[in-house]
Amino acid sequence: MMLHVTVIGYSGSISASPVKELHGICEEVGRTLARHGHVVMTGGRDGVMELVSRAVSKEGGRVIGVLPAGDEGNTHNEIRIRTGMDFALRSLILTKSADVVISIGGQAGTLLEIISSYSYGHPVILMGGTGGWTDRIGSVLIDGKYLDERRTAEVMRANSIEDLERLLEEAENGKV
Numbered sequence: 001m002m003l004h005v006t007v008i009g010y011s012g013s014i015s016a017s018p019v020k021e022l023h024g025i026c027e028e029v030g031r032t033l034a035r036h037g038h039v040v041m042t043g044g045r046d047g048v049m050e051l052v053s054r055a056v057s058k059e060g061g062r063v064i065g066v067l068p069a070g071d072e073g074n075t076h077n078e079i080r081i082r083t084g085m086d087f088a089l090r091s092l093i094l095t096k097s098a099d100v101v102i103s104i105g106g107q108a109g110t111l112l113e114i115i116s117s118y119s120y121g122h123p124v125i126l127m128g129g130t131g132g133w134t135d136r137i138g139s140v141l142i143d144g145k146y147l148d149e150r151r152t153a154e155v156m157r158a159n160s161i162e163d164l165e166r167l168l169e170e171a172e173n174g175k176v
Contacts, residue, residue, distance in 0.1 A: 001172045005033055006041045006094055008113040009048030009104035010132060018105055018131055019047045025127060028161045029102060035151045037166065041066060043087075043094060044073035044080060048104045053077060066094040088112060098122050101162070105132035118147045118155060121128025122176045125167050128159040 003075060006030065030052040033040050040056045042049035044065020053063045053076035061064065065077030068090040073080055082091045091113050091121040095101060096134050101124045102116040117124050126134045138157065145154045154176050158164040170176045 003171060004041060004101040005036070005038045005040045005096060005168070006098035006101045006113075007033075007048065007052045007115070008043070008094075008101060008110050009106045009130070009134065011020065011043070011045055011047040011049065011107075011109070014046060014050055019051070021129055022048060023051060023104060023132060024132035027055040027165065029104065029127065030061070031059045032161055032165060032168075034059035034061025036165075037061075038168070039064065040096060041097060042077075043090065043109075044077050046074060046132075048106075049089065050074040050076065052104075062160070066097070068089055070156065092116055096120050100125065100168065100176075102127060102158075103130075103134040105134050106131040107132055111137070113145065115155060118153050121153045123153045123167075123171055124155045125164060126157045127164070128154065128157050133150060172175065 012019050036054045038112045039062045041064045044067040056063050057076040063077050065073040066077045066081045066085045067073045069084050095113050095117040
């Protein structure tokens, strides 16, 4: 089953820290998503979004960029959704449209996207060891997988591409 997978994480130049250290994992995530036939959605801009989108495109996959006002996004977006909204509101569209969300590093915008994904009931996969809120959020999880007592959706950790593939397969089969 094809999933709509939203990938969130650090924005910024792909040749500057902290994004440049994540080239390898972003490329692996992108290739994996494309090989499994998932539609990939990102915020459509630079940083993690650009690296994952580039890998998906190179692998022949589909990329949708959900863009904030005034931004045309990176060149790897097959489809550009120009929301006309600021970054925070655009993020709500991005996370509401997902079947599952993958987080790689990230600052406050990524935290907003993790929280909104959870609030919408969409599982979140944290790519471990990528820094930012992706790694920090784990310290506040209830029972190691929920953001609050409602237990709306699972927040899971993948420490490898194999873990990611297993979690995506579980999502495809409705097990998360």
